Amino acid sequence: MRLLGLMFAPGFFSNAPVHTALLVGGGAAVVSAVVGVFTVMRGQSFAGHALADVSSAGGAASYLLGLNPLVGFLGMAALAAGGMEWADVRDARERDLLTGVMLGAGLGLTALFLYFAAVTGSATGAAITVLFGSMFTIPASIVPVALAIAVAALAAIAAIYRPLLVSAVSEDLAQAQGTRVRLIGLVHGSALAFAVALSAMTVGAILSTALLIGPAAAGLRLADRPGRSLAIAVLTGLIATWGGILLAYDSYYWTPGRGWPVSFFIVVLVFLAYLLAGLLARVRLRGVRLAAAQPSGCGQH
């Protein structure tokens, strides 16, 4: 009980901004982890990051136009995802280049919109919020919209689960099985846009990559079966996000009167989880080798 008191600083569970952060952050973590596993398997991590950077232009524009930032993030991410699928570049090098150029253009737009937001309106702190997130200032009214987006993204992935998995392993195999690979790509792209918009809303556009690929990478490192990888990724994402929120809340008492940014803690926890997953995977691999070596050793006796 005293340990719990030590972990959860007073008022954590009755704090309204914390409630909103837990809900929206949790939704973002689950969707990012699930979509992230497929994104990593498809080798589209960089595209995911670019999408997030481009979505920041939407977040910045929403400050300029006085819209709900989630709408801005989502609109721009969907536009970018659609553009990437439409361009349909197969050559890996070409695709990297296209992605990088698009990322730059997106951030350029962000700079422009943030500038206009600052000189024509009173969008104080828009830059930090858009790029690095500001979880405890998320208005509670966003919760239903955010959770609806999360459910929609998960439903889309669930609907194409099998073919998505096959095409992530081998596009040729999927094509041979009669899967419409481009349609699958399009649906995955949309889910990716949803995931990116949600995590941009929580940890900011720049850091949303961490939530997208970190837990997914940990899941893929630790498990061979996709179902298990997904479960581990979701768990990792949730622990990192909720743990980050808790640490940010507690940090208020480390440096009196000043809480540290939530995004920092989340990203650090994601990084640690990735390291830990690597360590565990190595230990497990050694275990497998030992197990493989032992029966033959036993057999000689």
Added chain:
Amino acid sequence: MRRRLTVLFILAVTAAVAGCGHSPRDSTLSAVGIESQYADVIAQVAGPRVRVRAIETDPNTDPHAFEASPAIAHSLATASLVVENGLGYDPWVDRILAASPGARTVIDVGRLLGLPATANPHVWYDPKTMPAVAEAVAAALSAARPSDAAYFQSRARAFVASLAPWQEAIERFKRRYGGTAVAVTEPVADDLLEAAGCTILSPYPLQIAIMNGTDPAPQDVAAQEALLSEHKVKVLLYNRQVTNPLTASFVDLARRNGIPVVGVYETMPVGYHYRSWMLAETSALEQAVSHGISTTQLGTGTLRP
């Protein structure tokens, strides 16, 4: 990147100023008030014999996010008197001035008042500030043009005297409503509230976080919300020029709980002089506390001194 741009920009400005040769400053003195409220005070002290320009004049934007243009740098470089707020509020001014050395007087208001660098920068809301500024401006102008010294001094005295109704309004409020608990989103009018004897219950780190656009602590956000939902304050003052979804949610919460809100200006609104502006803000505060009347925008009445 930003620093490199600034250097390039300063080089360009210096070249432009050097190329201009002599400015017509011998015939007309020119003075710049970085924030329009200072330009207003300079103009009242200097009268029509000095050309006065304000730089930050838009009451709809956040002055903390201001960026200077080459034209602004030029008018700064050629002015013989510059009044800046200081206290980290307009740091770009010193950079431009350093790039174009010349004979000019610079009044850093924060330093003039002897405030520590970390003080709340919105010092013009303190009734003691502008009298000191007027005096310093008169001294600087007198030094620049000794033949008009008596003229500047008498105008400065007249300006200080003209502030009496405002100071009386503050005193009256303090007598009637001293100790009134208030909430604020931002420290913009804190100096006025303190002078009027109000007790500001909003956590100061929250005010600073909103002012700087950084992440506020959830504890402070919850404390602020409790002030409003538990009716612990009589009024919520918010900075009209520093708004974000969080400040909007505070204003909304106050309204739902029947707590009057007062939108205060950070930059002098159009149609006002310093004195009429401060009187209007003080009366908006009084209206809120005495009659529960909200004021989100000051009327653009006739221009009065």
